Amino acid sequence: xxxxxxxxxxxxxxxxxxxxxxxxxxxxxxxxxxxxxxxxxxxxxxxxxxxxxxxxxxxxxxxxxxxxxxxxxxxxxxxxxxxxxxxxxxxxxxxxxxxxxxxxxxxxxxxxxxx
Amino acid sequence: xxxxxxxxxxxxxxxxxxxxxxxxxxxxxxxxxxxxxxxxxxxxxxxxxxxxxxxxxxxxxxxxxxxxxxxxxxxxxxxxxxxxxxxxxxxxxxxxxxxxxxxxxxxxxxxxxx
Numbered sequence: 453x454x455x456x457x458x459x460x461x462x463x464x465x466x467x468x469x470x471x472x473x474x475x476x477x478x479x480x481x482x483x484x485x486x487x488x489x490x491x492x493x494x495x496x497x498x499x500x501x502x503x504x505x506x507x508x509x510x511x512x513x514x515x516x517x518x519x520x521x522x523x524x525x526x527x528x529x530x531x532x533x534x535x536x537x538x539x540x541x542x543x544x545x546x547x548x549x550x551x552x553x554x555x556x557x558x559x560x561x562x563x564x565x566x567x
Numbered sequence: 568x569x570x571x572x573x574x575x576x577x578x579x580x581x582x583x584x585x586x587x588x589x590x591x592x593x594x595x596x597x598x599x600x601x602x603x604x605x606x607x608x609x610x611x612x613x614x615x616x617x618x619x620x621x622x623x624x625x626x627x628x629x630x631x632x633x634x635x636x637x638x639x640x641x642x643x644x645x646x647x648x649x650x651x652x653x654x655x656x657x658x659x660x661x662x663x664x665x666x667x668x669x670x671x672x673x674x675x676x677x678x679x680x681x
């Protein structure tokens with residue numbers, strides 16, 4: 453089983469649509485969680501952190517379910533500029549703390565928003 | 568701040584040659600990461616450093632790969648000898664602390680081994 457698994461996608465949606473991405477992680481000792489965005493032929497950039505209580509940033513909402521080891525990202529009112537690859541990222545800390553800084557990325561989900 | 572700086576941006580080399588990729592992290596960041604990205608495998612963590620000390624190199628594919636961080640402002644990833652299957656985009660990233668802080672990526676080095 454991969455350490456971080458995402459919906460394979462790709463997702464093709466019209467402008468204005470709502471789209472949701474899911475992600476699961478294998479290490480129950482994981483400490484922190486993020487969504488990154490990567491545009492074509494560019495480097496990944498932080499989109500938002502994911503907090504236990506869930507958090508929202510404009511049209512973007514992130515949820516975390518520690519019991520199920522599941523993370524989600526919801527994008528409302530999709531824009532053409534949202535077209536990118538969305539990467540689920542987990543800090544794979546362990547109980548001993550020996551790999552606390554290790555950020556592990558999912559494979560990514562490609563989103564294309566069309567007019 | 569100039570961000571994480573990687574060089575070269577593009578590298579084309581022949582199989583068997585030595586390749587050295589370079590990275591300058593953001594000043595003050597304690598963590599430095601080397602990732603490799605391919606279509607097939609996505610982003611893979613190769614190695615990461617904390618305060619210039621390698622912490623986890625379990626992602627380094629084989630002995631042909633080595634990484635160093637001689638000081639807080641410079642790191643190298645070396646491949647010797649290079650093989651066509653090493654062709655990928657190599658990213659360097661740095662972060663202020665472990666855990667909850669954002670990792671900032673350089674623009675990557677696109678390596679092609681022919």
